[in-house]
Amino acid sequence: MLDFDLNMEQIQKHPIVATISIAAGAILASEVIWKMVTFLQGQLSGKKPLRVHEVLTFNELGDICAAQHLRSPDLSKSPDAVVLQCRNQHCTLRNVGKIVEQIDQAQYSIDIAIYTFTSLPLADAFKRALQRGVNIRIISDREMVFSAGSQINVLASLGVPVRTPITTYMMHNKYCVIDGVERVEEIRLLKKRKWMRPCCSVVVSGSVNWTRQGFGGNWENCILSADEKLARMFQADFARMWKAFENSEDKLKPKI
Template identity: 70%
Template sequence: MLSSQLIMEQIRDHPIVATISIAVGAVLASEVMWKAVLYFRDKREKARRVHEVVCFNELGEICAAQHLRNCSPGSPEPVVFRCHNKHCTLRNVGKIVEQIDRAEHSIDLAIYTFTSLTLAEAFKRALQRGVNIRIISDGEMVYSFGSQITTLARFGVPVRVPITTYMMHNKYCIIDGVERVKEIRMLKKRKWMRPCYSIAIIGSVNWTRQGFGGNWEACVITHDEKVTLMLQAEFNRMWKAFEKDENKIIQKE
């Protein structure tokens, strides 16, 4: 109470000094608040950063029986539960699922073969969140047994394939690519969209049971800006090149 009275007296007796003091205090307070915002933003950004190599090999399935025993009743998929297998296929696929579940605006997938139910479910969750998904695949393998590409097409995902005897053999995915997010913002006529972090997933592995649980494969998951920009540019180029072939095959299924 006494300090408040002294402050009021100082304001009355020295208005200029008081004004300067208040201004300095406001600046200091705003600086503290801004540093707090930067701290939490940087903390969130670091949590999103990823740069790792995921390897699939002959040791990935040695823990499969354990996961089946620990499967929750009614659950379509087993879960990783105290798994000590560092090569665990389930855990490694989960790393890809984690990135798909973080997608905020877009997912662009160029994949030769896609039959994984686990990843297809992650794509469906992304669709429910309003994420824009596009898929480029091979003209023949898009109809491989168990293909989830045709299933996703029925959910409204646009799919394009090249009509050629050559294979569309890519296996990569760009999540929230910078150029794609800008394009979506312009199409939706929005002045601003929530900031996001671009992720690229690329490697030799097809998104299939055999690819994840039988072959020797490698997959890189990275936030590297140069990698994500280059892959997004190539996807955009292919998307335009295959434009005339869209919907000729997929939507008639």
């Protein structure tokens, strides 16, 4: 209290100091008010910052750093650290790692619609999700389920349900929906829970098949987005196909 009185006395004796102090206080107060207004506007609008919203491109520049990564002594210990340090903005390893990062954040569900899938890093991420109790479903093309190196077949052997269209037309989609709102609610009802922890819906979609050539040889794209409207639309498409292909599930037998 004594220090406060002394400071006030000094301010009163020095008009310039008083002016600077008042100005500084006004600036600080205005910043606090502005932050509060911005926060309230965000709450009222219902808009939340997206967890992820970016485009990954795969091209001829993706593997120019591959030899450097293979020589790195830290790659076997911490691949993520190597990826983050890579200066190649087109790095295949880093881009695949960004997809893996989204899979690793899944809490309740992952619905996959993929034409062909042989990528081991993605398969390992889905296995980790299964170990966390995440519900995974797969829709694929009937011929590609049992193709050489198919990780769909591997995941099916771990209990992941797989459905395909019974037709000569291709199921050519390449997307997955992580923690889709409708699917999470469906799981809540099935498990008879009163509530679920808050989660973020994310869509992974693009031209790229989840293969070594797709990620490291072709010119492809992949969008990662937490846009809720996009997630709902993709989730609705998956749900429609899942119901339409329900007769195919019992006919698919894993072959390891």
